[in-house]
Amino acid sequence: MESYIPKLLILIPALPLLAAVVVAMLGKRVLREQSHWPVALALAGSCLASVLLIFAVQEAQKNHQHERVVRLWTWAAVEGQGAGGGEQGASTQYSVLSSPAFRMDIVLRADSLTAIMLGMVTFISTLVVIYASGYMHGDPGYWRFFAYVAFFVFSMTMLVSVSNFVLLYVFWEAVGLCSYLLIGFWFEKPAAAAAGMKAFLVNRVGDFGFALGVFLLWTTFGTLDFHDSKVQTVPVADGHVTTIIHFDPQKVEDPTIPGRVEHGIFGNWRLTKHPFEESSVITAICLLLLVGACGKSAQFPLHVWLPDAMEGPTPVSALIHAATMVTAGVYLVVRCTPLYAASPYAQEVVSALGGFTALLAALIALTQTDLKRILAYSTVSQLGFMFLALGTGSQLGVTAGMFHLFTHAFFKALLFLGAGSVMHAMGGVIDLCQFGGLRRKMPTTHWTFLFGCLALSGIIPFAGFWSKDAILAAVAEKASEAQGSIFGYLYYVATFTAFLTAFYTFRAYFLTFHGAERIPKEAGHHAHESPAAMTGPLVILAIGALAVGAYFQWTGDFLGRKDYPGFLMQTPSLTALQAENVAEGAEHGPSHLAVALISTVAALAGIGLAWLFYIARRDLAESVAKLAKSLGLYALSHGKFFIDEIYMVMIVRPLEALAALLALADRYAIDGLVNAFGAFPRALGAMLRPLQGGLVQYYALVMALGVLALLGTLLW
């Protein structure tokens, strides 16, 4: 059976792109308030295609085709610039080998990892677009919003499906651009414009590291493709040759087909026959890629942009800054697992960074009063959890990280959309101090938000429990394996963070939905439940938040055939990990139950404490706050550990001073030089100007004298 994977793979990004173009062209004049239709339909189509793709990928895996690479066209080919690691490459693994061409193909790939990411992205974005059609109603930039969102989904789907580091970088930047445009969507608002700029600039720092990592990959391996490929030149008539490129692993490895084999970075050849060896170069690459991942996934020290990004419309916060784009960094690290596996040091850095960020963000979230900002810090914290899991480098860890990414997308999108619903009803007010007791006014929002909170806190049987538990189990396992390493501490950090997560989540929940009913005057007559377009997605996501974790974990069933880890582990770049673990005979049974028990107790303790402080004994909360204030801890948390201020003093101000200095140099040195060039002919002109007196006789006299002078020179 000829697989329809290529068609699906092209269709998934093509539909949102088409919708983006249609809305961008027709939105302003023709579609106007109907601009959401093309986008919603295209995304629903993409979502359907993604689900089909998951089935198709599973089908292919039965035939041991774990990846499928689809080439669209060749973007660039430069003779004599490349190095693919040819047949003789076995001896020198990392040296650049001579080979005739650098070529860049627009290549998509389908494997388990991509299929899962595609399914998650398109599903969440479809729901968010439906929600946004209610939320953004009446906004003057209605069509613009949907055009941006569609373009974002195109970029994100391309980001997870390309099979080349350069293209990955391209779409990495493209999602950054969409993020910038959507954070600054209400650009008349100075805070929104500044937040967009901040996000873009902070991401530049990360992207710089990413770019360096890609350069280093190129100089080390001589290729940027993920996959193996074989370039076969076939002579045709008149001495011309035509080039055929094979991606099918069987054909690549078939010795009867002549041609030059290019070994991709995560291709079969390197994964199975020549795994990466530990070296400082690999560590450097990993750390540089991690810088990029930190920027996009808002990890310390580049996390500062994400909370500010909440200035954008709430659906954007839900889609881009909680569920999808910020997971790009996690995706990158997972995709590069074979590299990280070769560098235990880099893995420790990933874990330590993730654990630290998780704790830091959770501590900050404790005292924030802006509902969306609490959720933003919780996103940072949960992304930290994912990195923590990835850094363990075990099969359990990587699948747990990806699993958390998957479940987190559901419940965090749910929480953000719930917060948006509250904000919608409260007339744009999002400060926890100004409203409360909304559970009767907004029953659907209340219940769905509660589901999201339970999932985020990790209460059994909600989705968050399974994935968070898996992460904690992975860390615990790593800690017991590597005694005395940093993972021992990280386990306690993670458990404590889980407790904090439950506390701050339910703090927000109780303050918003319980207690005396308070409604700010800005709300006016809006203070009622949101329209069906908004509550519908909430309900669907709430079901997801309740069920996805249990469904995929408990029933051990990913869409009917394989359990989630089993399906994910079919990704070629993760198979090495699997082999390694099987060889070690890893067992993660015994500690698992205890870990689950401890994390549940921590979460329940957090919820209980929040209940005690914000429902039962408000005075207790006040006195604790007073105590914390007197110790300065409260200010530390409320002020977000003053990281923004530190950056302001250490980076922004010196750079501003430098910029001012350069502006002066520009104005006086460079502009001065240019002006001098202009001033010289002007001065010359000023000298000659008196000749033009305007009196005809004078001109005639000069002419006569000139003739005389001419005659004089001729005669003498």
Place this chain on the structure above:
Amino acid sequence: MPPELVALQSFLSIGAVLFGVGLIGFLSRRNMIVMFLSAEMMLQGVSLSLVAWGRYHNDLGGQMLVIFIIAVAACEAAIALALVLMLFERKGNLDIAVWQELRESNQPPFEEDPPESEEAPADWPHLTPSGVLPKSVAEKESYRRKV
């Protein structure tokens, strides 16, 4: 001195005098028509010299050139007079000095002589008007050229 040379000398002298008078007139007079006449005079001086030289060398080229010059001068006179007329209509004055304003900006004007007296003689002889005074239409008056 052979008589041809004597004749040539006198012709050339007259030509030179004509040219010099024209040049001086051009440089010293400010009335545009007089300046134009002076320029014509210079042209005639040159023409005379050409004819004289042509006769001296027994060459018709000189005369031919002069006929050519006369033809060109006729055209030039038509254009120049039209130009003078237009300039006069603009300012109501034939004095070339009023066109000084065409100088470079920010250059001072030349010291101006007091304008040539333009007062009409006080008492022109005139006929006693007879018949009905033609009606003057204010609008038509405004269209009429000012000078």
